[in-house]
Amino acid sequence: MFPFASQLDQAAFYVVYVGWILSLILERVIIFRSGQSATRVRRDRGSLLIIYGSIFISITIAFYFAQSRVWILPDWAFYLGIVMMLLGIFVREWAVVTLRRYFSYSVRVRKDHKVVQNGPYRVVRHPAYTGTMLTIIGIGFALRTWAGVLVLAVLFTLAFAYRVKVEEKLLTGELGDDYLQYMKRTKRLIPFIL
DSSP: OOOOSSHHHHHHHHHHHHHHHHHHHHHHHHHHHHOOOOEEEEOOTTHHHHHHHHHHHHHHHHHHHHHTTOSBOOTHHHHHHHHHHHHHHHHHHHHHHHHGGGOOSSOEEETTOOOOOSGGGGTBSOHHHHHHHHHHHHHHHHTTBHHHHHHHHHHHHHHHHHHHHHHHHHHHHHHTHHHHHHHHHSBSSSTTTO
16 A cells, blocks of 8 residues: 555545656657657667666666555645656656657657757757656655656666767757857756756
């Protein structure tokens, strides 16, 4: 049994969790309807597989820790987690809608690719990853397990640090000075901090 304070909390968690999964399906619809130009360069270097694997493994471990009641957090952590999950879903979908046809699950540059600097991209270079980070770590808080939060945060950090390195190397190489100037004005994931 998961450490939810009530059945209402449990229902709220699963509604938001399923909402997150549905939002990922919505992304695909947004991308498909936006149309995509031909790919000029693709250099994913296995980062997509690493991300999918890290998310699946870390969430599975977090659920196990929650069910086993390992290092349980107080009730307030649930509400923090739900807010983080909802905010993360919003930020990620905002990023996808802003990029539209330039958004891709694998690291690639389109033939007509330009540096997007509006919406959430005004303050961070990878807001979709920021949104994912909020959602993933929020799951750990909502499950009320410090052990789960730590596993989710560590695996997320390792997987997405690699992804960002691969992506920024490709973007600086292909988009040149435009992307380098953009990098000077923005942070990677957390506005004004990181």
